[in-house]
Amino acid sequence: MVLVLPDGEAVSARGPSRLSYAAALPLGRTLARAGRQDGLVVHGVRYRCRGWNGADAHLAADARWAADEVVRRYGDVPVCLAGHGMGGRAALRAADHSAVNSVLAMAPWLPEDDAAAEPEPVRQLAGRHVLIMHGTNDERTDPELSYRLAERAKRTNRDTCRFEVHSDGHALRQHHAEVLALASDFVLGSLFTRAYARPVADALAAPPPLGLRMPLAAGFGRSLRH
Template structure:
C-alpha cells in the first residue's frame, strides 16, 4: 500500500464520534487504476450526499474507500485489502469509533470481507457480489442489512439471501430488502435506494429508530429464514 491513500473524507467533523465508509463497485478482473472519470464511484455520490444529510450535526465522519485497481482480481482481493487499509487509517486518525460500511456490488463484497475489523459495527450491502465460497464468520456480532433488486442481471439476489442466512447462522444480526423493479446500477428507484440506505445507516448509528420490520428481523433465531426478503417501500 506504499504511496496509496485508501481513505478520502467527504465529511470530517472536528471530533467525530462515529464514521461511515462508502465502497463503490468494480469488475471481477481489472488491474488498471480507476481513472479521473470513474462511473462506479460517481454512482455512489448520491449515497454519500444522502448519508451526509442524514448524519448532519451528529459528529459523524463520512469517507470513501479509494481503490488501487478497478477489479477484485482473484485471490488478491484487492478491493477488500483497500477496505481494510482504509479502516486502519480511520482507526488511527479517529480512534475506535463505531463504523458502518456501505458497499455496492464489488464494494459490497469488500465491505462484507472487511467487516471483521474491530471498528465495524454494521454493513449496508447494496446488490453485493456474494460468491458461494466467501466466508461469513467475520460478521459475528455485527449487523448486516442487505438491499438487492429482484431484476438484477449482474449480481444474484438469491446469492445475497444465501449469504445473509449464512451470516445470521454465524452470529450476525441480519435483515434484507428486495427492491422490486430496480436494477444493478441502482438507477431505477434511485431515490428509494438513497433514502433507505441513509435511513438504515442512521438507524445503525443510533440516530433514528430502525424500521419495525428490520428490528423484528434482527431478533430472529440464527436458523430462521425470515426477514431476508422484505419488500422495500416506494417513496411517494
C-alpha cells in the same frame, strides 16, 4: 464514520473507475446530510485498482486499510462499511476489522456457488449489524446468491437482514429515493443506536426467510424525520 466502497470488477489491474466513484456519490452525500447533526463523517474509498483479483481480494484489503486510517485519524469511532456491487462484497469481507460495527451491502457481487471451492465467508460478520439490499431484476449480480449468503450469516448473527427491491436492477435506480432512505435509516440506527424504522426492526427480528426477503415498500422514508 461511513466508508463508501464503489463498485469494481472481478479481475482487473486498471486504476479505479471514475464512473463507479460518480455512481457512489449520491449515497455518500445522502448519508452525510442525514447524519450531519450527529457528527457523522463520510469518506469515499479510492482503490489502488478496480479488480477483486481472486485470492488477493484487493478491494477488501483497501477497505481494511481505510478502516485503519479512520482509527489513526479519528480514534476509536464506530465505522460502517457501505458498498455497492463489488464494493458490497468488499464491505462484507472486510467486516472483520475491529472498528467496523455495521455493513451495508447493496447489490453485492458474489461468486457462484462451487462445491469444489470455499464458500464466501460469513464468520467475520458476527457481532456486526448487517443489511443487504438487492434488486430482484439485477442481471449483473445474482440476487439469489446474496440471499444464500444472508441465510448462512443469519445462523450465527441475528443482526442480519436483507431487503428485496422488487423490479429494480443492479444500479437500484428505479426506487432510488426508497433505497437511500433505507440506507440512511440503517446506518444512523447502527452507528448512533437509534431506533430503526419499523420495517428494518421487523426484518432484523424475523427468522428466515421472512427477514431475508423483506420487500422495500414504495414510499419508504417519506415519513422519517431524516
